[in-house]
Amino acid sequence: MSKQEFAPGLEIQDIAAPLSLRDFRLIAFDMDSTLVTTECVDEIADMVGKKREVAEITEAAMQGIITDFKESLRRRVALLKGVTVEQLQRVYTERVRLSDGARELVQACHAAGLKTLLVSGGFTFFTERVRAELELDFVRSNLLDIRDGVLTGGLQGQSWGDICDGQEKRRAVLELASLMDIEPAQAIAVGDGANDLPMMQAVGLSVAYHAKPRVRAQAKVAINSGGLDRLLEVLRP
Template identity: 65%
Template structure:
């Protein structure tokens, strides 16, 4: 297995110097892009996946617009399709449970911050022991998706800037500085929070993200990160 790619790492890298770890969900902690799998139930996976891929690569710079375009294609999808994705498709990526358990054991708080949906983040957060969660709420009427999101107290769409803001807000709540935050992601939507964190980690990420991260895990599981700490 190839070594981790590292650049501009603080030295020494000690887990005790960090207080918060923020994680993207889709394709980072879990093996799928949930919105693409929902789209499969509507027979529109190719259309939606193409937009998802372009947004993750950073080719579509307006995440909110890209999400609204994809959601519109999901209008009428039954709730049963969401249940099927959760039970049959969603799996944790290698090392996700181990990394989160080790971070919690070391006293860090965990944040799940996703441009995905609460239908799935609730499950993932409960399984991994997340302390904070932020994600989008699908609007469901008469047992089917409307193609829209529900407005929440903080706003409607969790985009890259909201991920960054939430990470910094949680850090403030626990008395941590940005330098004491770890941010882990794979797509362009994760770059704002990764850029604000003391340690940024790209997991099987798009080239643009890999190039800007301090640590890139291109092979193996998320728990490989633990090997960098003294």
């Protein structure tokens, strides 16, 4: 089945829409430029006058030009050395906004019985706050190394590893599906960048949200205009 316009600004391929949301059990979201409108690492960098350098690395990673996401993240985090926790909080308070329709989509998923996972190449400082705001069930993301209230320019290892890259996103989704005793086909993955492709390719329904061309081309659903809740036009509650 070739890609077709399901509605203005909404494309589908390889599915016969509309589908039922209740046929799925799990939905995984990327955070930056997906659940929230910003790239948090870029906004942190802007606080210390390094947004251009960090944003260039971010864009190259999301486009797939830089293929080693772990190395690209380490390079960006190193540029954040000296940022304070107070500055991180200012970024969250002043600059991080939920994407249009995010709350409505999450609420519809919970009402239909789906578990929600936030899996991000971003940082726990932000993902935990977004998790609380949206009442998400699970989260996996990167942990900034902070000493005496100041970023050291490094990351801390966690029980599952050191950096949540594309392969770790895929592993997290499949691991949770296994723990829930469901098939990957019963999971949905929503993202916008190249490091979201591994998890999007592993599940039953892949959703590109205002995504890079490479991601949009491979997704079964592409939301090109409007909010995240437009997925409910394809997945009826």
